[in-house]
Amino acid sequence: MARVTIKEIARRAGVSKGAVSYALNNQPGVSEATRARVLKVAEELEWVPNRAARQLSAARSExxxxxxxxxxxxxxxxxxxxxxxxxxxxxxxxxxxxxxxxxxxxxxxxxxxxxxxxxxxxxxxxxxxxxxxxxxxxxxxxxxxxxxxxxxxxxxxxxxxxxxxDATSAMNAALDHVASLGHRLVGRVAGPSDHGHVWIRDQAFNSASERLGLETRVVHTDFSGESGAAATRKLMTEGVRPTAVVYDNDLMAIAGLSVVNGLGLKAPDDVTLVAWDDSTLCRLTHPTLTAMSHNxxxxxxxxxxxxxxxxxxxxxxxxxxxxxxxxxxxxxxxxxxx
Amino acid sequence: MARVTIKEIARRAGVSKGAVSYALNNQPGVSEATRARVLKVAEELEWVPNRAARQLSAARSExxxxxxxxxxxxxxxxxxxxxxxxxxxxxxxxxxxxxxxxxxxxxxxxxxxxxxxxxxxxxxxxxxxxxxxxxxxxxxxxxxxxxxxxxxxxxxxxxxxxxxxDATSAMNAALDHVASLGHRLVGRVAGPSDHGHVWIRDQAFNSASERLGLETRVVHTDFSGESGAAATRKLMTEGVRPTAVVYDNDLMAIAGLSVVNGLGLKAPDDVTLVAWDDSTLCRLTHPTLTAMSHNxxxxxxxxxxxxxxxxxxxxxxxxxxxxxxxxxxxxxxxxxxx
DNA sequence: GCGCGGTACTTAACCGGTTCGGTTAACCAA
DNA sequence: TTGGTTAACCGAACCGGTTAAGTACCGCGC
Structure with a gap:
């Protein structure tokens, strides 16, 4: 089964290569009758454009x-x-x-x-x-x-x-939520601060907690489950324990939940956890995780x-x-x- | 900055396009001296091969x-x-x-x-x-x-x-493990049985449990977290409850763990759970999950x-x-x- | 009758490589 | 000296499309 090219289509349709190209690309320069005939032949021969050839001449790679x-x-x-x-x-x-x-x-x-x-x-x-x-x-x-x-x-x-x-609005919503539940000391397990969206959330977290009169503790991590666990352990066992923690992704939130459980604490009785990104995983933990959700x-x-x-x-x-x-x-x- | 092509290289190195092609592709047909010269010019001009052109003539897409x-x-x-x-x-x-x-x-x-x-x-x-x-x-x-x-x-x-x-050996190891712990009734939350590896594991599960004299209950699912949860709920609440459950992936195992917890049961006190595939998630749950691990x-x-x-x-x-x-x-x- | 404009094509150059047949010059054996 | 090899390189065709430029034909207005 030899490759079918526009040259072959041109031969069978009785027109030139160029005309075939115009016809197949819906460009002006051919009559409707010819276009239809070319399209029909192309269909019959099951022609598919050769990407490389098209890219080479048209300078598009698709x-x-x-x-x-x-x-x-x-x-x-x-x-x-x-x-x-x-x-x-x-x-x-x-x-x-x-x-x-x-x-x-x-x-x-x-x-x-x-x-x-x-x-x-x-x-x-x-x-x-x-x-x-x-x-x-x-x-x-x-x-x-x-x-x-x-x-x-x-x-x-x-x-x-x-x-x-809009991470800023989202962070506001998250902190409004925990503040309305009565929390006054809120932790945040963040990603690395050179990541733009982490930086944005840092700003938003600070201004929102100021607005709401919340005390805060922030730990920066590398987004991994391990570091999320470590950060949570730090928040829970060193210094004043926050009663709510907001995470920068759901993987770290899940890891955090596991640490909380492991320390003999209970969510939400001892600490409220809020995840970010809300993949299915947030609905698979026990307890299920509150999250900032988007598709x-x-x-x-x-x-x-x-x-x-x-x-x-x-x-x-x-x-x-x-x-x-x-x-x-x-x-x-x-x-x-x- | 115009595109640099082998034509330009050829001009500067004072040879033909063909020779340049041979030189750049480490093919015989040019002297070492010429090859070196061409390579040097290509280097200087920061030449990179054009994929489309190469693919078009060489019929390789890389x-x-x-x-x-x-x-x-x-x-x-x-x-x-x-x-x-x-x-x-x-x-x-x-x-x-x-x-x-x-x-x-x-x-x-x-x-x-x-x-x-x-x-x-x-x-x-x-x-x-x-x-x-x-x-x-x-x-x-x-x-x-x-x-x-x-x-x-x-x-x-x-x-x-x-x-x-080798899923068969792995399944044997998994069942040897639960059998050696003393379990006699083992559940299995499997993927869809038209999937080849599920089918293989089905066979292995059956023959291993027969060898070990275990009773079994198998539920087939679609691999999703939701269906893993549903399957676990079924195993735990309907009919004779298995004391160990082997899952076909770790997502379903995590969902299963959550269901077990939600029912007021404890792992491993009430039921032993074994996951498959062992992503990081298995180390992030509480309790952590036994798993069949591979890289x-x-x-x-x-x-x-x-x-x-x-x-x-x-x-x-x-x-x-x-x-x-x-x-x-x-x-x-x-x-x-x- | 002539020039003009437009349509429907054809022709051929081109994209940037690969590859093959052919040429040249050097080398070697007889 | 001569015929034959061989390495090194050239030139051109080719891959399968796109597209600018050219051509043939037709209808139209004056």
Whole structure:
């Protein structure tokens, strides 16, 4: 079964290669009758465009790039990424675009990948996650001219297209929740503060607790389950024990719950726990976890759509995707009487 | 900054395009002196090969394909996939191959993707996961001539290259463990039985329990947390309650633990729980979960290596990757005195 | 009758590599 | 000296599309 090319279609339809190309791409230059005839032949021969050939001449790769700068192990633990990738895929699939996914150890490698992709014309655009404060990837992407959608707050995006969730409002909602339950000393187990969204939440956490007159204790971690457990142990056993803890992802919240249980404490009787991101895991623990919930799969889809828009000439803009919603579950309760 | 091509290199090095191609690809046909000179010029100009052009003429795409036939939501819950993908990526990165990842709703769509990829010459080979009994993908891949490595048992692979873990031995170890603790009635929360590895474990579970003189109760599910919870509730509240339960993945085990807790029962006092796959989550619950452990990231790497081997002409063969090892944790204990 | 504009094509260059047949010059054996 | 090899390199075709430029034909207005 030899490859079927437009040359063959042209032969059978009795027209030239060029005409076939116009017909197949819905471009003017052929009559409706001819177009129909070409389409019919292409159909019969089960023609599919050769990506490489199209890319070579049209300079489009019909591929989006996504680089994840985390270890494979971390990625497997964090439900966020797979859900996000799934959402992106859903949109790409519709337009028969492909996703080039690369997993690298650090941001330096990530930047090297962008350079390579740009030089190779490997991708039409990239999706950039985990935006940092003063992110070095932003000037690089500008320099190499790679269209990009950033997943992060507009204040960090330096004018590039970004999609963000309103972490500030969400943090306010989270603290309103624990404050209204009567908590006065609130802990926070945060990610690394060079991550943009962590930094944003830090700010929001501080101003909200000031507004509500709450005392706070914050521990920064690396997002892993282990460090979430360690941070929780520290909060629970050293110094004044907070009666509520807000986590930066659900993995650390689950680890925290386990530590709380292990210390012979009870949630919510002794401490109220609030997770962030709300994957299914939050409904599988006992007690179930209160969480700031948003739809991560849809988040990925939204980002992919924005990248298509950008390629079609949309001006760079900040798009608010959603504000995570508070979902109250069993891990919420009033502080212990003490 | 115009694109730098081998034509430019040829001009500067004073040789023909062809010679440059030979030099850059380490092929005979140029002298060492010329090769060195060309390499130096290419280096200076920061030349990178254009993938599309190379693919078009050489008919290699330097891309592997992986299709996941699960919903994005399921994928985000299951730590297995992201870890596996990460492991594959590690190997591909070294050889600067790319991974084309596609998420589709079902096997029919997956097969359509293979057809398309084969026609487009989109990928050099594919990795196929979740092999079924009498898997329809196997004849299709043969027909369209797509090199493939199957992730699954040799008995299901019909002579194609596959990488497998010895689930039978692992299941024996798991049941030896619970039997040695004194359990006589063992439950099993299994995945859907049309999945090959589930089927294998079903067989192994039956023959091992027969060997050990155990009574059994098996519930089949769809691998999700919800269905794992439902299955556990059924085992715990309807009919004779098993004193130990073996799960087919860790997500369901965690959901099961939550149900056990919710029913006012204790692990391991009332029931011993054994998970499968052992992601970090098993160490984050309270009590921690006994699990059949294997390194999923390395599993992905192994599979990727085998696909490279296959493309380099290795004969199709079954490769035993590993046997999951029993890791005993807090959820294991003797059956209640009753 | 002539020029003009538009439609429906054809032709051929081009994208950036790979590869194959052919040429040249150096070397070697008879 | 001559015929035959061989290494080193050149030139051009080719992969399968896209697209700018060119052509043939038709209808229309003046």
């Amino acid at each position: 591929t989006f790039g996504l680089v994840l700068a985390r270890s494979a192990k971390t990625l497997s633990e964090e439900p966020f990424y797979m859900g996000f990738v799934g959402g992106v895929e859903e949109v790409l699939g519709e337009k028969s675009y492909a996703l080039a996914l690369q997993v690298v150890p650090d941001i330096a490698e990530e930047m090297a990948t962008y350079r390579k992709w740009a030089a190779e014309r490997r991708v039409d655009g990239v999706i950039v996650v985990d935006i940092r404060v003063d992110d070095p990837r932003i000037p690089l992407l500008r320099k190499v001219g790679l269209p990009a959608v950033l997943v992060g707050d507009p204040s960090l995006a330096d004018g590039m297209t970004c999609v963000w969730t 991560i799969v849809a988040y990925g889809s939204e980002v992919a759509h924005r990248l298509f828009d950008l390629l079609e000439g949309a001006r760079p803009e900040a798009h608010l995707y959603s504000t995570p919603q508070l979902v109250v579950r069993e891990s919420s309760g009033p502080p212990p009487a003490s | 891309t592997f394909g992986l299709v996941l036939a699960r919903s994005a939501k399921t994928l985000s819950e299951e730590p297995f996939y992201m870890g596996f993908v990460g492991g594959v990526e590690e190997v591909l990165g070294e050889k600067s191959y790319a991974l084309a990842l596609q998420v589709v709703p079902d096997i029919a769509e997956e097969m359509a993707t293979y057809r398309k990829w084969a026609a487009e010459r989109r990928v050099d080979g594919v990795i196929v996961v979740d092999i079924r009994v009498d898997d329809p993908r196997i004849p299709l891949l043969r027909k369209v001539g797509l090199p493939a490595v199957l992730v699954g048992d040799p008995s299901l692979a019909d002579g194609m290259t596959c990488v497998w873990t 999923i990231v390395a599993y992905g790497s192994e599979v990727a290596h085998r696909l490279f081997d296959l493309l380099e002409g290795a004969r199709p063969e079954a490769h035993l990757y590993s046997t999951p090892q029993l890791v005993v944790r807090e959820s294991s204990g003797p059956p209640p005195a009753s």
